[in-house]
Amino acid sequence: MGASGDAVVVAGLRKRYGGKNGGGLDGVDLVVPHGTVCGLLGPNGAGKTTTVRILATLLRFDSGRALVAGFDVAERPDQVRARIGLVGQNPAVDEVLSGRRNLVLFGRLHHLGAAAARARAGDLLDRFGLSDAADKPVKHYSGGMRRRLDLAASMILSPAVLFLDEPTVGLDPRGRAEVWQAVRELVGRGTTVLLTTQHLDEADQLATRIALLDTGKVVAEGAPGELKARLGGDRVEFVVRDRSRVADAARAVARLGTAEPTADPDDRRVGVPVAAGATALVEAVRLLDAAGVAVDDLALRRPTLDEVFLHLTGRPADRVEVRK
Amino acid sequence: MTTMPETVVPDTGPADVPPVPSGGVRWALVDGWTLTRRAVAHWVRDPAPVVFSLVFGVLIVLMFGYLFGGAMRVPDGGEYREFLMPGMFTMTMLFGVGHTAQAVTADLDRGVIDRFRAMPMSSAAVLIGRAVADLLLSAVSLAVMVGVGLLVGWAATGSAGEFAAAIGLILLLRFALSWVGVYLGLVLTGPSAVFGAQTLEFPVAFLSSALVATGTMPAWLGVIADWNPLSSTATATRDLFGNPGVGGEAWVTQNAVLMAVVWPVALLLVFFPLSVHAFRGLRG
Ligand SMILES: Nc1ncnc2c1ncn2[C@@H]1O[C@H](COP(=O)(O)OP(=O)(O)OP(=O)(O)O)[C@@H](O)[C@H]1O
Numbered sequence: 001m002g003a004s005g006d007a008v009v010v011a012g013l014r015k016r017y018g019g020k021n022g023g024g025l026d027g028v029d030l031v032v033p034h035g036t037v038c039g040l041l042g043p044n045g046a047g048k049t050t051t052v053r054i055l056a057t058l059l060r061f062d063s064g065r066a067l068v069a070g071f072d073v074a075e076r077p078d079q080v081r082a083r084i085g086l087v088g089q090n091p092a093v094d095e096v097l098s099g100r101r102n103l104v105l106f107g108r109l110h111h112l113g114a115a116a117a118r119a120r121a122g123d124l125l126d127r128f129g130l131s132d133a134a135d136k137p138v139k140h141y142s143g144g145m146r147r148r149l150d151l152a153a154s155m156i157l158s159p160a161v162l163f164l165d166e167p168t169v170g171l172d173p174r175g176r177a178e179v180w181q182a183v184r185e186l187v188g189r190g191t192t193v194l195l196t197t198q199h200l201d202e203a204d205q206l207a208t209r210i211a212l213l214d215t216g217k218v219v220a221e222g223a224p225g226e227l228k229a230r231l232g233g234d235r236v237e238f239v240v241r242d243r244s245r246v247a248d249a250a251r252a253v254a255r256l257g258t259a260e261p262t263a264d265p266d267d268r269r270v271g272v273p274v275a276a277g278a279t280a281l282v283e284a285v286r287l288l289d290a291a292g293v294a295v296d297d298l299a300l301r302r303p304t305l306d307e308v309f310l311h312l313t314g315r316p317a318d319r320v321e322v323r324k
Numbered sequence: 325m326t327t328m329p330e331t332v333v334p335d336t337g338p339a340d341v342p343p344v345p346s347g348g349v350r351w352a353l354v355d356g357w358t359l360t361r362r363a364v365a366h367w368v369r370d371p372a373p374v375v376f377s378l379v380f381g382v383l384i385v386l387m388f389g390y391l392f393g394g395a396m397r398v399p400d401g402g403e404y405r406e407f408l409m410p411g412m413f414t415m416t417m418l419f420g421v422g423h424t425a426q427a428v429t430a431d432l433d434r435g436v437i438d439r440f441r442a443m444p445m446s447s448a449a450v451l452i453g454r455a456v457a458d459l460l461l462s463a464v465s466l467a468v469m470v471g472v473g474l475l476v477g478w479a480a481t482g483s484a485g486e487f488a489a490a491i492g493l494i495l496l497l498r499f500a501l502s503w504v505g506v507y508l509g510l511v512l513t514g515p516s517a518v519f520g521a522q523t524l525e526f527p528v529a530f531l532s533s534a535l536v537a538t539g540t541m542p543a544w545l546g547v548i549a550d551w552n553p554l555s556s557t558a559t560a561t562r563d564l565f566g567n568p569g570v571g572g573e574a575w576v577t578q579n580a581v582l583m584a585v586v587w588p589v590a591l592l593l594v595f596f597p598l599s600v601h602a603f604r605g606l607r608g
């Protein structure tokens with residue numbers, strides 16, 4: 001496994017926490033090629049944090065194999081640590097020190113000289129919009145500021161592999177966009193990212209490939225589009241203006257579908273899975289017009305990852321509340 | 325990725341990562357010092373622990389000096405306050421064990437330790453940082469105690485060199501005991517366990533020559549007390565400060581200065597590796 005190999009290779013990774021019917025990992029397999037973003041998706045307790053902590057050398061595992069940046073996590077943790085950045089699920093910054101002192105501290109511990117560490121801290125504070133609060137103790141920071149500082153701290157040296165464990169929890173939309181932008185820039189410079197998230201749109205935004213984790217196992221893996229395609233591809237959906245015409249509308253578009261249309265009289269929504277994408281949309285307009293049914297919101301849509309998730313795990317993805 | 329905007333991410337790209345992580349003794353010490361400065365910065369932002377430590381030192385000197393000042397007999401007929409002061413200094417170093425353990429436990433609860441552990445740092449650096457910071461605080465605390473002692477009439481009659489040597493032995497003991505504290509802080513989980521460890525400091529302190537001459541104890545207790553590392557440092561510093569009450573026939577007492585070096589070095593040799601091992605073992 002050399003520099004030309006994959007950035008992360010995980011095979012048959014098992015981990016049992018002590019205790020009662022304890023959770024853990026039950027044979028995780030995962031490959032993340034260099035320079036890509038892998039989204040690790042899963043509900044609470046699926047094992048996302050466990051996987052990330054093992055790969056970041058913070059946690060031992062029972063069996064299996066894990067390589068990061070070409071080095072065995074169990075045998076060469078020192079080599080792995082020299083090549084990774086970690087943003088854990090809980091911010092890992094010093095609460096007492098100021099944001100600037102934190103970044104200078106981590107810079108020094110990465111063996112930057114005093115001046116270089118200070119300069120780098122200044123750059124990162126600017127970059128993450130923390131300059132105004134740079135000299136305030138972190139305990140007075142908002143959740144979002146703390147997250148951004150945490151992210152900045154893991155980018156002191158652009159790491160070869162960056163682990164992000166739910167990096168945008170608690171951030172407002174602007175904060176999320178900033179984090180996403182920072183991640184994209186790092187990826188542009190050759191960093192490989194393994195990102196866990198419960199925000200399916202986040203994985204959709206950033207990830208080249210997605211692995212779906214459920215009760216300690218990868219239950220599905222692929223590009224976002226591929227995963228969606230497993231649910232039968234595109235659907236034509238629309239809302240019928242007149243509640244009494246819902247059944248008529250469903251009958252009118254039935255011959256377009258690759259399966260029976262679904263019709264929900266309560267919210268007047270009708271949907272039908274189609275094979276021929278855009279052509280089907282035009283055809284639907286024509287058929288509805290001919291049947292004299294007035295509709296709103298007519299659209300061709302692909303299944304969301306939420307739907308993929310529900311389909312593959314039998315449960316909806318647990319969404320994490322975004323603060324405010 | 326072709327429209328990537330200019331960023332401030334510097335030239336230190338993935339390819340520039342040093343092929344060999346910066347382990348080794350030198351970096352353990354450099355990083356340890358960086359983390360010592362972190363602890364000192366904490367004290368500047370939140371001076372309460374420093375203030376308590378200094379007040380404790382002053383109180384203990386005044387309390388023992390005045391409450392028991394005349395109450396006890398010293399073997400070679402000296403003044404009890406003269407006898408007591410080196411014992412106080414030594415005993416305070418022992419009480420530092422609990423503080424160190426507490427600081428380590430508190431630090432482990434903070435997320436930032438995870439970041440240290442995921443960085444290419446020596447496993448010893450975090451612990452060295454703690455031990456050296458506590459040594460610095462103890463040095464300040466000791467200086468204050470010595471000052472107060474001198475104010476209330478304690479005097480060292482030895483040479484300046486002997487005075488310095490005595491201070492050195494006390495701080496050497498403190499440094500060695502820090503590693504006991506670091507180890508306890510790593511293996512004892514929860515504040516109640518640390519509290520238990522702090523309670524154990526009292527029998528260790530009283531079963532030594534810090535407060536009373538071991539000759540006044542029942543014979544078998546006296547032997548245990550003679551071999552208490554605290555006794556070696558207390559006796560050695562009494563000797564060096566030129567204070568009374570050095571007496572005692574036991575070999576370990578006769579060779580107190582030697583043993584005041586041997587004991588701390590032995591403690592270090594045991595508890596430093598144990599601590600580093602325990603820190604690595606945090607990977608549950
Ligand atoms: N320290 C621990 N001791 C015992 N069990 C644990 C421990 N940490 C995690 N677990 C269990 O292991 C399983 C996986 O946990 P993990 O934290 O990896 O899940 P996750 O996917 O990150 O969940 P979340 O979305 O809530 O962060 C869960 O069942 C959890 O209860």
Ligand SMILES: [Mg+2]
Pocket residue numbers: 048049050089165
């Ligand atoms: Mg988690």
